[in-house]
Amino acid sequence: MDTSWKLDMIRRKLVAEQLDAFFITDLHVIRWLSGFSGSNAGVLLSRDHALLLTDFRYREQVREEVTVLESRIVSEGFAAALKDEHLLCGKRLGIEKERVTLDEAERLGQALNGVELVALKGFFSEFRMIKDDQELEHLRQAAAITQKVFEMVLPMIVPGVSEIDIAAEISYQHRRMGAERDSFDPIVACGARAALPHARPTAASFTKGELIVIDMGCMFQGYASDQTRTVSLGRADDDARKVYAIVREAQQLGLDSARPGMPARELDRVVREYIDERGYGEAFGHSLGHGVGTEVHELPAVSRLSHDTLHSSTVFTVEPGIYLPGRFGVRIEDTVIMHETGAEPLQTFTKELVEL
Incomplete structure (x- = not known):
């Protein structure tokens, strides 16, 4: 090295x-x-x-x-x-x-x-914010492992299976696929618990009609992955589908708006205003994203208080969310590499609502 x-x-x-x-x-x-x-x-x-x-x-x-x-x-x-x-x-x-x-x-x-x-x-x-080619390759491989594991566990999400069951499977499959370890404890949260942005998996079992937030990542050669998808077990109701569409559109807006040299807080503002204009501003309480490297949370901070800049070859997440206490939550997250031409998501799994 x-x-x-x-x-x-x-x-x-x-x-x-x-x-x-x-x-x-x-x-x-x-x-x-x-x-x-x-x-x-x-x-x-x-x-x-x-x-x-x-x-x-x-x-x-x-x-x-x-x-x-x-x-x-x-x-x-x-x-x-x-x-x-x-x-x-x-x-x-x-x-x-x-x-x-x-x-x-x-x-x-x-x-x-x-x-x-x-x-x-x-x-x-x-x-550390500016990644070289070798670092970017490690980040790509970490992201690829996590996406493969996510695709493996999706068919396991059926009524009666618990959050803990899926979280444990994620950790096991990460190691089995060549990762050193999880980059953080997996978040698997269903129903009303999905409104908790950092919910810990419990013995709660999945039931039909619920949204399920799955936030997961691994470490590969010392570099982290981080991705979130929200899926539905069976058909989601109209309110959940509406909120999901807003988060998906906001996340895509974040990807499309990111440019090298852009203040990180400006990207946060663009996405936050989009959600706020649709009546859910208070339900998006965390920052838009964070840097990813040898730590799963490092600079640049992509938040309204950030003083960082999104330079070319920085790697960060774009992860807006809407959380409605007692009802459900939605978060969609990609880790992206900033290029001179814009942001490249490392995740390719669909962001259309998957109804299992």
């Missing part, structure tokens, strides 16, 4: 921020930077040196996965390893403000007496 270009970008930012080095503990950033998939690691990146630290459990794994960074197996913790004066090439060490706890920062400061710790938020976000 050649990530030398990522190291070059980060080093230029180190110089711009007047940092001598940066100590990375966020495992998502470490996976993005090095390919290492273990559960315990730290990376010290200076202007001329890059070193990954981990423990003895990953001695062989780090040899297999990490080629660009040097690696070292440590036994006394990362702070002790960083005390080696040869590793720190200066006095200003950056740390991740949003990831390092106060206790961890205090212990690190005590171990590195005389080194100034500089806590910075979102230091790597601008780099």
Whole structure:
């Protein structure tokens, strides 16, 4: 995995921020930077040196996965390893403000007496938002696995089967199809529970005439998929069909309106106004979407409060929803790649209402 270009970008930012080095503990950033998939690691990146630290459990794994960074197996913790004066090439060490706890920062400061710790938020976000060709391929494959699994579980949705049954099948089939794991716990919600945007699957059984929201994703080679479809078990009633049509049209409007260089909040506004004009603005309470990469939720944020831009090669979701408490909910979600010509959805499964 050649990530030398990522190291070059980060080093230029180190110089711009007047940092001598940066100590990375966020495992998502470490996976993005090095390919290492273990559960315990730290990376010290200076202007001329890059070193990954981990423990003895990953001695062989780090040899297999990490080629660009040097690696070292440590036994006394990362702070002790960083005390080696040869590793720190200066006095200003950056740390991740949003990831390092106060206790961890205090212990690190005590171990590195005389080194100034500089806590910075979102230091790597601008780099992670723009995906290279290899990252895009991993995202495509993750999306393909999830869509295949969705198509496999659809015939299993019959009266008497429960939300938990389908959620468990999704997780099993993701792994069986080559995914590392789910990218989040699957959401399977039927009837009135579909009005809960983040409903947890329960033992509730499906019955005829209900809408069912299925939100699911997996991790493949460290990259996430995320998709949502809403289906009906049997024929949906007229109100449900009306709301479904509005969400489908709003979602398509989002896909058609996305352009490179567009402020993310502008895309959110376009879709939100469409739903609001049809009388359901208060029923669409969450953001339009979010970035997808080594995390299933990362930048860019596609919301009314976002300050992010939808650059070419950013990857994000378009997922409007309408939720009517006590009745039903509808959400349709694609993950898209932004190109110079517009947004490319990674999902191809129909967005017409499927009535099982």
